Amino acid sequence: MIGTEEFWALIEASAAATAAPDERLAWLTDRLAERPADDAVDFAWRLDEARTRADTWRLWGAASLICAGLCSDDGFHYFQAWLVGLGRATFERVVDDPDALADVPEVRRLAGRSVDAWDDDEWPDWEALDYVAERAYERITGTVDGVDDAAAARGRELGVSPDPTDAEWDLDDPAELRRRYPRLATMFPLPAEEDEIGVGVWETARP
Template sequence: MDEFWALVEASATATDTPDERLAWLTDRLAGRPAADAVDFAVLLDGLRRQVDTWRHWAAALVVCGGLCSDDGFHYFQAWLVGLGRDAFARVAADPDALAEVPQVRRLAGRSPRDWAEDEWPDWEGLDYVADEAYERITGVVDGLDEVVEAGGIELSASPDPVDEEWDVHDRAELARRYPRLAGMFPLPARGREWVWETARP
């Protein structure tokens, strides 16, 4: 786990763009034993399960103005990992701690329709880093999935929140659960629900 976080955090300081960061991570992982690529995928999966909750999904909805579909939340979980070990731990324990994250603070007061592509709180590409590295190391296409499944592990492909579901459109409940985020981002209008978009604007 220490090596996992060291790689993730180093990728943020060694590169300037999300695409460069993914390429950096893939290159570094591809230079290691195949078992490390497998471990990377399994550790990433375990971390994202820590934030696969309705509490975190609703927080993502607040930040994104309701624009957080199933896929969007899956990629949001990976983005949380990309924040680094300390920030991830704080948000895993309390989703309202997103209000302290600089990348989130920069979005406050702006419509999601005005966000640049690399500002969105998602990191879809992180899901493919271990697969690509494993293929480079072994020459086997889709080989990582087979190895992981042989070990009795099924990697998450979509959200499956483990906590009790609640009305994430309830304005009063959102304000109660996320006082700091609610002060930064507009909540849904009273008596109305967010439209859960399947694609960003």
């Protein structure tokens, strides 16, 4: 069984083994594939639990500010996985106070640069972390796409998109972004103020 402590130990051990995202994923998949199939399901379960804690409008707003408004449902889902990949201490601090992302080195390296200039590996998303448990489960059992069914049989439907339960607010409101994230707002451009016809826009775009 993989509990919460071991889940975070595996995430952090992968970062200690290699800094390359793809190599981290391979490392995690190899470690899980050496274990019983239930452990791969446990890993997916623990990732889902962590995501649930990070699934807030408070954190979505911070992610959107960093990414110049380019943070769709999928984008925020992958952002949550990226945040998990930073390790438990950073995850806990940022979930408690999203403006603490201003202290994260991976975020600070993005400040002052257009999103057009970010390399793919620099984007704060880690979609492929979702595939680790699936790939390990397939290697163990020979069953493709079996983790979701196995988790459901144990009483948990794994989330596939954000579903925040805290109070929703306008993530494109410059004044609100400045109030909620005073530190991040000094590092990343705020959305353009509403023009004369009342349409607010973000000034940059991801290719």
